[in-house]
Amino acid sequence: MEVLLVEDSPGDVRLTREALKEGKVRNNLNVVSDGVEAMEYLRREGQYAGALRPDIVLLDLNMPRKDGREVLAEMKEDHSLKRIPVVILTTSEAEQDILRTYDLHANCYLTKPVDLDQFISIVKSVEDFWLTIVKLPRD
Amino acid sequence: MTSPLPNELTGPYLHVVPPAAAAIVPATDDLRLIVETCPDLMCVTEMDGTFRYVNPAFKAVLGHEPADLTGKLSLDFIHPDDVPGLIAAVAANPEETSIEFRFRNAAGEWVDVEMNRKLMRDAQGEPAGAVVTSRDITERRKADQRFRLLADHSPVGIYIAQDGRFVFVNPQFARYTGYAEEQLLGMKPLDLVLPEDRDYVRENAVQMLKGARSFEYEYRIVNRAGETRWIMESVISIDFHGRRAALGNYIDITDRKRAEELQQRTLAELARSNEELGQFAYVASHDLQEPLRMVASFTQLLSRRYKGKLDDDADEFIRYAVDGVTRMQNLINDLLAYSRVGTRGKPPEPTDCAYIFERVLANLTTAVQESGATVTAEGLPTVMADPTQLEQLFQNLIGNAIKYRGERAPVVSVTAADDGGRWHFIVRDNGIGIDQEYRDRIFVIFQRLHGKEEYEGTGIGLAICKKIVERHGGHIWVESDKGKGSAFHFTIPREGGSGQ
Numbered sequence: 001m002e003v004l005l006v007e008d009s010p011g012d013v014r015l016t017r018e019a020l021k022e023g024k025v026r027n028n029l030n031v032v033s034d035g036v037e038a039m040e041y042l043r044r045e046g047q048y049a050g051a052l053r054p055d056i057v058l059l060d061l062n063m064p065r066k067d068g069r070e071v072l073a074e075m076k077e078d079h080s081l082k083r084i085p086v087v088i089l090t091t092s093e094a095e096q097d098i099l100r101t102y103d104l105h106a107n108c109y110l111t112k113p114v115d116l117d118q119f120i121s122i123v124k125s126v127e128d129f130w131l132t133i134v135k136l137p138r139d
Numbered sequence: 140m141t142s143p144l145p146n147e148l149t150g151p152y153l154h155v156v157p158p159a160a161a162a163i164v165p166a167t168d169d170l171r172l173i174v175e176t177c178p179d180l181m182c183v184t185e186m187d188g189t190f191r192y193v194n195p196a197f198k199a200v201l202g203h204e205p206a207d208l209t210g211k212l213s214l215d216f217i218h219p220d221d222v223p224g225l226i227a228a229v230a231a232n233p234e235e236t237s238i239e240f241r242f243r244n245a246a247g248e249w250v251d252v253e254m255n256r257k258l259m260r261d262a263q264g265e266p267a268g269a270v271v272t273s274r275d276i277t278e279r280r281k282a283d284q285r286f287r288l289l290a291d292h293s294p295v296g297i298y299i300a301q302d303g304r305f306v307f308v309n310p311q312f313a314r315y316t317g318y319a320e321e322q323l324l325g326m327k328p329l330d331l332v333l334p335e336d337r338d339y340v341r342e343n344a345v346q347m348l349k350g351a352r353s354f355e356y357e358y359r360i361v362n363r364a365g366e367t368r369w370i371m372e373s374v375i376s377i378d379f380h381g382r383r384a385a386l387g388n389y390i391d392i393t394d395r396k397r398a399e400e401l402q403q404r405t406l407a408e409l410a411r412s413n414e415e416l417g418q419f420a421y422v423a424s425h426d427l428q429e430p431l432r433m434v435a436s437f438t439q440l441l442s443r444r445y446k447g448k449l450d451d452d453a454d455e456f457i458r459y460a461v462d463g464v465t466r467m468q469n470l471i472n473d474l475l476a477y478s479r480v481g482t483r484g485k486p487p488e489p490t491d492c493a494y495i496f497e498r499v500l501a502n503l504t505t506a507v508q509e510s511g512a513t514v515t516a517e518g519l520p521t522v523m524a525d526p527t528q529l530e531q532l533f534q535n536l537i538g539n540a541i542k543y544r545g546e547r548a549p550v551v552s553v554t555a556a557d558d559g560g561r562w563h564f565i566v567r568d569n570g571i572g573i574d575q576e577y578r579d580r581i582f583v584i585f586q587r588l589h590g591k592e593e594y595e596g597t598g599i600g601l602a603i604c605k606k607i608v609e610r611h612g613g614h615i616w617v618e619s620d621k622g623k624g625s626a627f628h629f630t631i632p633r634e635g636g637s638g639q
Contacts, residue, residue, distance in 0.1 A: 011433040018440060091429060114432050114468060116439040 001027040001131050004054035006038040006071060008063040012112070016058065019123035025131045030054065035066025039074060042081055054084060056130050061090040061097060069100065076105045083137040087126055180252070180273040186266055188213045200275050202245030216243045234258050239276065251280045296389030300328050301379055315391050317363030333359040333367055347374055347385065357392065369396040417482035424475045428468065435464040473599040477584065480606045485525040487611065492519035495526065496553060499533045503541065511548040512541045518555050522562055522631050528607045535600040536627050540568035542594060558630065561613065566627045573619040582615065
């Protein structure tokens with residue numbers, strides 16, 4: 001399974017990587033650190049020409065250059081990208097962020113817990129649900 | 140002439156009537172009746188002003204017998220100061236003259252009269268005398284004087300405007316506008332109005348003239364010094380010397396308007412400031428949590444990944460680090476809660492304290508069970524308060540009463556009494572008590588009297604209680620002594636707090 005993690009905090013990248021290691025499914029974690037790189041990766045442009053299409057995107061909201069909301073909007077408007085499930089994984093609990101991202105057709109919204117154990121548990125749940133239970137669109 | 144002339148309504152001039160009225164002249168008998176019963180003074184004079192005939196009204200109104208007047212010169216009965224004016228008026232308008240003067244009555248007093256004199260011509264068309272009708276205008280004069288007195292001393296500006304110009308202004312009006320009374324007469328009222336408000340004023344004038352009763356509205360003028368002042372005017376349509384005019388009352392409400400504006404600005408400023416503070420608190424806590432999460436997560440990962448591979452010291456160090464982070468996170472959350480008392484406070488509404496008490500007991504179920512506490516309430520009223528904050532207040536106080544217990548199982552009572560204009564609540568416990576000397580300190584943010592090993596908590600609970608009580612316009616204090624339990628008192632005013 002190809003997982004694309006779009007996250008600007010190196011610490012959170014590392015934590016997510018550690019958490020995914022503890023999961024059931026073998027997966028390939030690809031990481032980009034902002035929205036611009038995310039779109040380049042998804043469109044296989046420039047340095048990402050050889051990139052594989054992700055089965056799921058874990059998307060942070062607040063990033064420099066281009067933030068998660070813009071990436072989400074662009075993905076869901078692009079015929080070739082809109083079927084890819086997008087899981088929002090962010091520190092924000094703001095009501096308007098939740099509403100806005102669901103308006104933009106995010107598949108689900110998760111707030112990063114402060115506690116390590118809970119964080120690991122959430123990432124494993126995501127992996128469990130989206131990569132083993134759910135039927136993914138095969139393009 | 141020495142012998143009294145007959146007071147007769149005869150003479151050549153009676154045959155001369157104004158041509159226009161020829162068709163409707165009543166018969167002579169009726170004419171006599173009209174003249175003799177008329178309440179106004181009617182007389183006929185020679186060209187030189189000698190009385191030829193006076194009607195009975197002269198007796199009724201002035202007390203003069205006809206014999207006293209007939210054959211006498213009317214000018215002798217007129218106030219010397221008014222005579223020149225009368226003569227000049229007649230000379231200027233010999234056909235018809237209207238003028239006011241003072242006439243001496245039988246008692247020797249001067250009476251104000253208004254006269255209308257019409258020249259009469261004989262059959263040959265020569266001037267042969269005059270018919271004069273007069274009216275006692277004393278009452279009207281008095282009314283005018285009363286109006287004048289009122290206007291001169293009124294703290295309200297008064298004006299009369301006719302044909303688009305001032306025809307009367309009182310001293311206060313002059314003071315308001317900064318112009319002298321003489322300057323204002325003849326000025327156009329619209330010229331005083333601030334240009335932006337002129338259309339509004341014109342519109343209102345039109346409405347008023349259409350017959351709307353009295354009309355009150357506010358607008359701005361520019362006074363002589365160039366300052367803009369707010370005016371509240373009440374204006375009504377009146378009859379002034381036979382034609383329509385506007386009578387206006389005027390007060391300067393600039394101070395009131397400025398105070399209103401200041402209040403609006405202050406409220407807006409306060410709202411904005413609160414909004415900013417709320418955002419700041421949120422952002423600050425949010426951005427502070429992020430690095431804390433990093434520290435906590437990685438130290439925990441460290442401890443987990445290297446469990447058993449590190450020595451006891453390392454384990455201990457990691458434990459202190461994680462513990463520190465956890466406490467930091469709690470402090471941030473508490474600070475946020477404290478700031479929200481102000482920024483997320485709701486306006487007061489009727490709140491049933493008994494219901495709030497039940498909710499708090501439910502929230503504290505575990506603590507109550509674990510400690511074997513007995514918590515009772517009596518006489519809890521309905522008060523004007525923010526329900527969420529009232530619940531926080533009760534929960535903090537009752538929670539503390541249970542938490543800071545001694546050896547015995549906690550016994551907590553909550554009572555309320557009507558204390559004049561406010562409700563006086565007491566939360567009493569049998570716990571460890573507080574030393575007198577710390578009575579005030581405990582309400583200060585983050586001030587604790589015990590280490591975290593003894594009793595958990597950040598020391599913000601009572602600071603939040605104080606902020607909530609004060610936001611509702613009340614007071615909070617404690618009566619206690621070490622080892623002797625505590626009684627926490629607080630008051631809530633009956634009509635609801637300041638609601639900042």
